Amino acid sequence: MSSALDLNEKALEADIEKDLESDPRNTALSNHEKTFEAGVLGPETPPVQEEENNDTQPDPNALPRPPDGGLHAWMKVFGGFLVYINIWGFTISYGAFQTYYQHKLLSDSTASAISWIGTVQAWLLIMVGVLSGPLFDLGYFRSMLYAGNFLIVLGIMMLSLATKYWQVFLAQGICMGLGAGLLYIPSLALVGIWFEKRRALALGIVMSGTAVGGVCYIIAFDRLVPTIGFPWTMRVLGFIALALAIMAIPCLLSGSSMLARPRKARSLFDKTAFADSLFILFTCSTFTTFLGYIVPYFYIAAYAQDTLQTSESTALYILVACLAGSFFGRLLWGYVAQKSGNMVAWLGCAIVSGIVGFSWIGIDHESNFIAFSVMWGFFSASLVTLPGSAFPNICPDLSRLGTRLGMSWGISSIASLIGAPIAGALLKTHTAADGTTKTNFLGVQIWTGACLLAGSVCLAVLWLATVRKQKTGWFI
Template sequence: MSTQDNGSKPGLLPRNNTINTSLNPTTSPQTCQASPPQDSDCQVIDSSGEDVESGATSPVNEKVEAIYPEGGLQAWLVVFGSFSGMVAGFGYMNTIGIYQAYLTEHQLSEYSESTIGWIFSLYIFLSFFCGLQIGPVFDAKGPRVLVALGTVFLLLSVFLMGSCTKYWHFLIVFGVLGGIGTSLIFTPAVSAIAHFFMLKRANATGLAATGGSVGGVIFPLMLQSLFPKVGWAWALRIQGFIFIVLLIPANLLIKSRLPPRPGGTLLPDFLIFRQPAFAIVTIGTYCLEWGLFIPITYLTSYSLASGAMSSTFAYQIIAIFNAGSCLGRWAPGYMADKWGRYNTMVGTIIGCMSTTLALWLPATVFSTRTSGPDGVPSTTIFALTVTYALLMGFASGSNISLTPVCVGMLCDTEEYGRYYATCYTIVSFGTLTGVPIAGAIIAACDGAYWGVATFTGLCYVCAGACFLSVRVMKVGWKLNVLY
């Protein structure tokens, strides 16, 4: 069979051991990228793992399964440890909408939305930016020390935040300590799964990533109930005690398996951006994260300002968002292993774009026209907002679970931590600026939210164009190709 020239030698497994396959055995064989150290011929196989030309079981799959366990007790314990760590780390991240709404009404009520937004954007920025060094350290040294340090930083953040009263307190305790702690936990949690899974990597990563959504459901509902009963300080301390329970299995179970790449260093390598596909995926991921954290941060504030629901339900809207995301982080990963990782990613991005522009944008516009004879009923705004939270939560789940898998398809597994970390070093600057930009847009629109809804939708338009471009670069426009 013929292969494209990707700077690889013939007779090797595809790069990252991933095969672009055709759903139709009669179509021309698709392209494989080669990567050492395997020596089997690159073959076109269908989703059942059979050789398209001979009908026999593909030796490519047999080789991959020999290198990667693709299951077993140890592999699934790693997934569970990653899940547990992400309930704490990403659960902390997915609760920022509750923190933002509470601080805006209480401790930081004298500050503008944009100014308060810098606290949360700094947190998100460090959560991703620190991966620049954490990824290569994971590749060389493994996850043990990283996860232990992340546990210390994250626990310090959540316990100390209960005592914060001033702006700079929150900037340091939540923004700096919390951001570094989250990064130290989630980067090894994601990277470790790649050492145990290849053919089922998207599914395994998606299962682990649901932990963040589970935390994003539990913690907002818990805090909403605790704030009036025990106050801000003790509500955060109770959350901290739960983090201790969650981070114990993360420290015990997250582990690496593959040895570091010979000659590897701890230094990041920005020369990999000379690969056009990787550069475009990084731009697309930048736009994804730019758009994702705007509704996570401001959906509760919008719900409070809309007047379409009670303040109690407004605090629950982010839990509805994360409930949709819980299924949305696993299901696309499961489908991606069968339908293609980039194919599924493009589909979910279209879902994010369409729900934002077709549901949230009209709701924000209607919120400005609730009075007068032509006013829009609050029930309409309520229905649009709740539907958006649920559907957008589902569609955006892949932003976290599938992105590392898509990045991993462009590199060897031994370099996965470096590629993933380098990508998110650039992406982190989008998370640093996205939330304050949204706050400035709200101010420019006199407190209305139609501007941020439009901005969010456009972010997903750009992200979809990038991921679709890489898909076309690799396998062309044929719709029946798994990639």
């Protein structure tokens, strides 16, 4: 989930390149920032004189070529980084809320019911994000930027007033999820428009806000709740989110007034995809891995407290260690994928993640659990970063890349929605001889490992089928 956002990078690049290549003026445009800003800030870029034999008319809605740098471009990166701290920071840190809700605020609710709040938030982020891409193409970025940030801050502030399950669900699950979805894809797309050769670097900086936000919000939550209570903690976090939004908005809007002009939006559905065996295998692979991927992030802190008897603070810092592992894993596996092939690296990490998931069953010491958490974050990070890089290898028509990836991602997002609640329903509680209540996490652990290994089998079949069909070698 934490970096689900990486799946859309290739789709965004394909869409942006398609827009750029459709305009014959672009062949004569310079990459210099001054030329780009003239097209963005000025009333209209003067048309370039066409060759006599070229009857193609220029597209008035096409964008000039990206400058790959300059003040406005890097302001977009900084603004996107701040936005991702908010939209993914609260989503990826939900494990801290899960533990607090189970033990205090919503102690009358089951772990499965509580986990629905976080999974609905993540699911809306992804599904609304898929839909917000075409809205961005139609020129509604400014409206989505204001509405998305408003909904996030409103959700946090309303959460500070919540005392019942349905109130928490509406504030954190629905309101914050909708707001994050409106900002998810447009923030990446905007950065992609300003960068070409440095696009991977720029998008990597933006998406690093995911881990930064998760770590910062977890630490703030841990330090503030014992001293000022949950309501005021959420208000403080709400003001932090508001400050980040106030800084991000002018950065993202600087030099981008021309984005209000509509461009051709990509299609949301391609029925021919369901006749493509590689597309079906790819979707099955992501669906099964997503069923188990998100589970430890939700239950690591709860396991540390309930089974290992750690303090609440220690449990949250173990979750922070897991997120730190995912940050470094995302960087390393991206490099490995460039050398060995995206699908090979993806398959290897899925197998190792499944084994690590099953190893959770035998952990009964705090030090071992810390090692498990770091390893889980390190290896599982690739399960949401590499699929987007691997998808172009199985897409027969790159002009449909964005549409098909959006379809596959939309289907797989359902797994993110139901995975943690199913695992929560497998939790068993019993009363020990000393009268204390114990929680048995065996069902959660088996579910995690089984889903990852099932996904590995699907991935292996996809890999072999792709090699056989394309005949381009094993390292793909």
